[in-house]
Amino acid sequence: MQRKIPQSNLYLREEELRRGIELLYFAYRDFTRDPDKILAESGFGRAHHRVLYFVGRNPATTVSGLLKLLRITKQSLSRVLGQLVEDGYIDQQPGTTDRRQRLLHLTEKGRDFEKQLFASQRERVARAYKTAGPDAVAGFWEVLLNIVDESEREIVLRQIEK
Amino acid sequence: MQRKIPQSNLYLREEELRRGIELLYFAYRDFTRDPDKILAESGFGRAHHRVLYFVGRNPATTVSGLLKLLRITKQSLSRVLGQLVEDGYIDQQPGTTDRRQRLLHLTEKGRDFEKQLFASQRERVARAYKTAGPDAVAGFWEVLLNIVDESEREIVLRQIEK
DNA sequence: TTATTATGTCAACAACGCTGACATAAATAG
DNA sequence: CTATTTATGTCAGCGTTGTTGACATAATAA
Numbered sequence: 001m002q003r004k005i006p007q008s009n010l011y012l013r014e015e016e017l018r019r020g021i022e023l024l025y026f027a028y029r030d031f032t033r034d035p036d037k038i039l040a041e042s043g044f045g046r047a048h049h050r051v052l053y054f055v056g057r058n059p060a061t062t063v064s065g066l067l068k069l070l071r072i073t074k075q076s077l078s079r080v081l082g083q084l085v086e087d088g089y090i091d092q093q094p095g096t097t098d099r100r101q102r103l104l105h106l107t108e109k110g111r112d113f114e115k116q117l118f119a120s121q122r123e124r125v126a127r128a129y130k131t132a133g134p135d136a137v138a139g140f141w142e143v144l145l146n147i148v149d150e151s152e153r154e155i156v157l158r159q160i161e162k
Numbered sequence: 163m164q165r166k167i168p169q170s171n172l173y174l175r176e177e178e179l180r181r182g183i184e185l186l187y188f189a190y191r192d193f194t195r196d197p198d199k200i201l202a203e204s205g206f207g208r209a210h211h212r213v214l215y216f217v218g219r220n221p222a223t224t225v226s227g228l229l230k231l232l233r234i235t236k237q238s239l240s241r242v243l244g245q246l247v248e249d250g251y252i253d254q255q256p257g258t259t260d261r262r263q264r265l266l267h268l269t270e271k272g273r274d275f276e277k278q279l280f281a282s283q284r285e286r287v288a289r290a291y292k293t294a295g296p297d298a299v300a301g302f303w304e305v306l307l308n309i310v311d312e313s314e315r316e317i318v319l320r321q322i323e324k
Numbered sequence: 325t326t327a328t329t330a331t332g333t334c335a336a337c338a339a340c341g342c343t344g345a346c347a348t349a350a351a352t353a354g
Numbered sequence: 355c356t357a358t359t360t361a362t363g364t365c366a367g368c369g370t371t372g373t374t375g376a377c378a379t380a381a382t383a384a
Contacts (some may be wrong), residue, residue, distance in 0.1 A: 023306035030311045100330045128308035139301025144185035147292035149192045262361045
């Protein structure tokens with residue numbers, strides 16, 4: 001330590017940190033634009049998207065599983081989940097070993113809708129990946145993962161390695 | 163075209179696209195957590211943060227300048243900007259050439275507060291940069307920039323190269 | 325049997341997007 | 355010089371989505 005001061009640390013200057021902060025803001029803003037538009041047409045919002053997305057990715061997940069993954073209150077989740085169940089996008093089955101649980105699955109309608117939402121983001125992300133190239137994409141993942149709370153990283157890793 | 167199918171395109175499979183989508187969600191969620199906490203203590207929200215941030219980064223910007231950068235309605239902006247002005251975080255001066263304009267500046271109070279907010283994100287981002295390394299960071303920027311709407315990329319580039 | 329857990333529900337509140345309508349002062353065009 | 359456009363502000367209302375707090379039920383676990 002203290003031996004050599006690597007010039008590469010220049011990328012840790014305020015300027016570069018602000019660049020990351022700004023790009024994260026702008027990218028996230030536009031990243032949510034396409035699905036938001038589709039959702040609005042069906043009378044849903046971004047929160048519905050998340051539930052559809054993660055139920056689709058984690059079939060037979062439970063309510064508490066979703067709560068841990070999303071880190072929102074059960075009241076918030078209950079509102080959107082209830083609507084999705086009522087409108088036939090998600091279906092609930094009592095757990096087999098623990099009958100208090102509600103195992104969540106997308107219905108066919110839910111799968112179709114999720115596909116549509118995914119497609120709207122897929123294009124944007126695929127284009128960005130293609131333009132930037134595989135090495136950049138690896139860096140993109142790496143930095144994002146390290147921005148996640150350390151206490152959450154386990155959960156996130158388990159999710160993205162599905 | 164069609165000659166060789168590069169195996170590197172594997173990184174464009176659904177799995178890798180979903181990984182980006184998920185990491186973007188989790189990282190953004192946690193990325194906003196620290197400032198949100200500080201903001202709440204002062205009775206502000208995320209929207210106030212953005213205004214403070216971009217006024218700080220673009221001294222003497224105008225209301226319409228902010229509107230173009232943030233892409234929200236003037237009514238939304240007006241609400242938060244008004245509070246920040248009233249509470250003494252931002253100060254308005256009539257434009258010199260065009261007296262209809264309100265040139266926006268952070269006050270000292272505003273600068274102090276913005277520094278505090280920035281510090282809370284700086285740590286997180288700096289740690290992520292350090293862990294991932296400079297090449298990863300370059301990729302992170304590159305992919306994020308390409309996720310931004312093409313029509314907005316000019317504006318974003320101008321911003322991040324300040 | 326008692327305590328804990330998984331889930332749900334009712335109510336209220338705040339932040340922050342949005343639309344729509346109207347107002348004023350200053351700049352600019354004809 | 356008048357008419358239009360521009361920069362900004364304001365009032366009112368609405369929808370989504372997060373929050374807290376309190377209470378309820380059924381099933382599991384101690």
